[in-house]
Amino acid sequence: MTTIRPLVEKAFPFVERMGLRLDHIEPGRVRMTCPLEPNTNHIGTMYAGALFTLAEIPGGALFLSTFDAATYYPIVKGMEIKFVKLASTDISVEVSISPEEVARVSAEADANGKADFEWDCELTDAEGNVVCVTTNHYQLRRHGS
Amino acid sequence: MTTIRPLVEKAFPFVERMGLRLDHIEPGRVRMTCPLEPNTNHIGTMYAGALFTLAEIPGGALFLSTFDAATYYPIVKGMEIKFVKLASTDISVEVSISPEEVARVSAEADANGKADFEWDCELTDAEGNVVCVTTNHYQLRRHGS
Numbered sequence: 001m002t003t004i005r006p007l008v009e010k011a012f013p014f015v016e017r018m019g020l021r022l023d024h025i026e027p028g029r030v031r032m033t034c035p036l037e038p039n040t041n042h043i044g045t046m047y048a049g050a051l052f053t054l055a056e057i058p059g060g061a062l063f064l065s066t067f068d069a070a071t072y073y074p075i076v077k078g079m080e081i082k083f084v085k086l087a088s089t090d091i092s093v094e095v096s097i098s099p100e101e102v103a104r105v106s107a108e109a110d111a112n113g114k115a116d117f118e119w120d121c122e123l124t125d126a127e128g129n130v131v132c133v134t135t136n137h138y139q140l141r142r143h144g145s
Numbered sequence: 146m147t148t149i150r151p152l153v154e155k156a157f158p159f160v161e162r163m164g165l166r167l168d169h170i171e172p173g174r175v176r177m178t179c180p181l182e183p184n185t186n187h188i189g190t191m192y193a194g195a196l197f198t199l200a201e202i203p204g205g206a207l208f209l210s211t212f213d214a215a216t217y218y219p220i221v222k223g224m225e226i227k228f229v230k231l232a233s234t235d236i237s238v239e240v241s242i243s244p245e246e247v248a249r250v251s252a253e254a255d256a257n258g259k260a261d262f263e264w265d266c267e268l269t270d271a272e273g274n275v276v277c278v279t280t281n282h283y284q285l286r287r288h289g290s
Contacts, residue, residue, distance in 0.1 A: 013183050014192045017162055038158050047159045048221050049198035056193055076193050078227035083220075 008032075008061045015057060018050055022061060023092070028102065030061045031094040036087075046087035046131075055081065055121055055134040058095045066102055067140065072109060077116070077137040084133060089126035095119055105140050113145025153177075153206045163195055165202060168237070173247065175206045176239040181232075191232035191276075200226065200266055200279040203240045211247055212285065217254060222261070222282040229278060234271035240264055250285050258290025 008022045009015065018039055024031040032054060039050035056076060063074045101117065108115035116139050123132040153167045154160065163184055169176040177199060184195035201221060208219045246262065253260035261284050268277040 012186050012192060014163075014186070014194060018159075041157050041159070047157060047198075048201055048224075049159060049194055052197040052224075053192075053194035076228060078225070079193075080223070080225045082223035 004061065004064050007064060008057065011057070011060065015053065018053060020054065020057060024094075025061055025065050027066050028062070028099065029094070029096040030058045030065060031092065032058050032061065033090055033092045035090050043086075044088070046091055048081075048083060051083065051087060051091065051123055051132045052079070052081055052134075054091060054093055054123060055079065055132065055136065058093060058121070059136060059138050062095055062097060063140075066097060067106065070143070072106070072140050072142055075139050075141060077139055079134050079136050081132065081134045083131070085125075085129055085131040087123070087125060087131040091123050091125055091131060093121055093123045095121050109140045109142045109145075114139050114141045149206065149209050152209060153202065156202070156205065160198065160202060163198060165199065167206060169239075170206055170210050172211050173207070173244065174239070174241040175203045175210060176237065177203050177206065178235055178237045180235050188231075189233070191236055193226075193228060196228065196232060196236065196268055196277045197224070197226055197279075199236060199238055199268060200224065200277065200281065203238060203266070204281055204283050207240055207242060208285075211242060212251065215288075217251070217285050217287055220284050220286065222284055224279050224281050226277065226279045228276070230270070230274055230276040232268070232270060232276040236268050236270055236276060238266055238268045240266050254285045254287045254290075259284050259286045 019035045021033045034054040041047040105115045105117045118137045166178045179199040186192040250260045250262045263282045
């Protein structure tokens with residue numbers, strides 16, 4: 001799993017500039033943290049676009065730890081995001097997908113070339129307060145379909 | 146309106162790093178553009194987090210051009226965002242708010258200290274294709290309420 005770290009933290013300049021950290025990764029589960037600096041807005045809290053990115057990037061990390069990248073690739077279709085509390089510390093997120101859901105999504109992509117899946121996630125501050133909730137919509141696609 | 150430009154384009158480091166440009170601003174209307182570089186993802190198209198930010202930041206610009214910042218301030222409550230096409234050029238967005246909606250939101254914030262408002266927006270590529278659609282939820286708050 002250590003080989004996934006640079007693929008996530010330095011996936012592309014947008015993510016690298018934010019300093020996103022991969023805290024933990026295993027098949028089906030990933031935890032990431034976004035540092036408050038250099039991601040503050042005009043009032044010194046974490047900017048909404050950084051929170052969006054922290055909610056979205058684990059989808060790619062989870063894909064890499066869980067699915068066969070030689071067979072499938074993921075795309076993000078959309079997100080509903082609600083900001084519920086000012087984010088004034090580093091912010092973390094943990095997302096997971098069950099073995100049953102992995103099996104369902106893989107089988108559907110094998111049969112149809114693509115399969116939609118989604119999850120809800122919560123972003124929490126250093127005190128454990130939820131600052132942001134999202135529903136993420138992804139699609140797994142099979143290469144060559 | 147020219148004094149608003151640095152407040153928007155260099156509002157905070159996250160926005161400045163992306164190179165967001167304020168193309169046009171007047172009371173009730175704003176147009177902005179996000180350059181493809183340095184905002185690409187691992188496949189060379191514009192990253193979803195950059196598209197989110199391009200959809201969100203005009204809310205602040207429109208506020209500055211339309212409402213009295215000495216009396217009110219805006220917060221972003223949430224967004225529904227759908228990615229409908231790969232974004233492979235610079236991407237632009239234009240948002241507007243009618244005088245009637247400005248009057249409604251201001252009156253409600255005067256009466257209650259806060260007022261919700263929202264708008265839909267489309268992000269378009271250099272050929273005019275829609276790459277992303279959003280519904281943005283904001284709240285206008287009256288200072289001291």
